[in-house]
Amino acid sequence: DVKVTQSSRYLVKRTGEKVFLECVQDMDHENMFWYRQDPGLGLRLIYFSYDVKMKEKGDIPEGYSVSREKKERFSLILESASTNQTSMYLCATRSEGGGDEKLFFGSGTQLSVL
Amino acid sequence: RKEVEQDPGPFNVPEGATVAFNCTYSNSASQSFFWYRQDCRKEPKLLMSVYSSGNEDGRFTAQLNRASQYISLLIRDSKLSDSATYLCVVNMNNFNKFYFGSGTKLNVKP
Numbered sequence: 516d517v518k519v520t521q522s523s524r525y526l527v528k529r530t531g532e533k534v535f536l537e538c539v540q541d542m543d544h545e546n547m548f549w550y551r552q553d554p555g556l557g558l559r560l561i562y563f564s565y566d567v568k569m570k571e572k573g574d575i576p577e578g579y580s581v582s583r584e585k586k587e588r589f590s591l592i593l594e595s596a597s598t599n600q601t602s603m604y605l606c607a608t609r610s611e612g613g614g615d616e617k618l619f620f621g622s623g624t625q626l627s628v629l
Numbered sequence: 630r631k632e633v634e635q636d637p638g639p640f641n642v643p644e645g646a647t648v649a650f651n652c653t654y655s656n657s658a659s660q661s662f663f664w665y666r667q668d669c670r671k672e673p674k675l676l677m678s679v680y681s682s683g684n685e686d687g688r689f690t691a692q693l694n695r696a697s698q699y700i701s702l703l704i705r706d707s708k709l710s711d712s713a714t715y716l717c718v719v720n721m722n723n724f725n726k727f728y729f730g731s732g733t734k735l736n737v738k739p
Contacts, residue, residue: 546725557633557716558673558729565725605672609725616720617663618727620672 517542519621521606527627534593536624538606546609547589548573548618549581551602558605564589596628630655633719635730643738646707650733652717653699661720662693664702666713667732673716676702707737 522537540547548563550573560573564583578600582590593600606621635652642648654662662679677684679691679700690703700719704711717730 548725555637555731557731560727563725571725603670616661617675617678618673618718620674623670623672625670 517544517608517610517619519606519608519619521604521621521624523624524622525625525627527629528593528596529629530597532593532596532628534596534626534628536591536593536604536606536626538589538591538621539587540589540608540619541587542608542610542619543586544608545586545611547583548607548609549579549589549591550605550607551575552605552623553602561591596626598628600626601628602626631730632656632721632728633717633730635717635733637731637733639734639736641736641738642707644707644709646737647703647705648707648735649704650702650715650717650735651699652701652730652733653697654717654719654728655698656719656721657695657698659698659719659721662691662700663718663720664689664691664700665716665718667716668713676715704735707735709737709739711735712737 518541520539549561550558562581564570580592604624607618664676665673666676667673683692688705692701714732716732
């Protein structure tokens, strides 16, 4: 089974703090993603990475950056947290091959910015 | 207009009922289709992929209608444990571009 591990289940931070969300996968997948999920808005893509040190912006990258120094690890960084970044953050990897690529999610980090 | 649209529900059904959800997508070039299940405060988990020929997994049946651009999920003999939010997910001909519906909430009651 694919395992995607997010380092924190719940986080509470203050406005202006720098926040790191970590994600580790054990399936040697090339592609990793960060989404946020808000009620009524569904999942929205923040950034994704298709290889080590490679990244692409998703639909809502403003206020976020990412880092992929090793294949198994993909970090999301909030440079200066704001209250509108309070959300559930979900990391995912994508299976490869077979024409039926699927997403596998970590358990999520509920971030509250006060 | 959203890329993927679902009826948010909630659908409140008794145990043993049959319930169906629909999902429409806007981009005719969409290639891959999925249903995910999400429990409250948990991550989405893959329920099933949806193929053009339709596919079944136990009590769950998924159908794809490319002409009308919708996919459906049918749950037969509902169980209490089926209570969850069901997310429709579409891949837009780009392996890294997935679009999610907002989810349909199902409550199965005794």
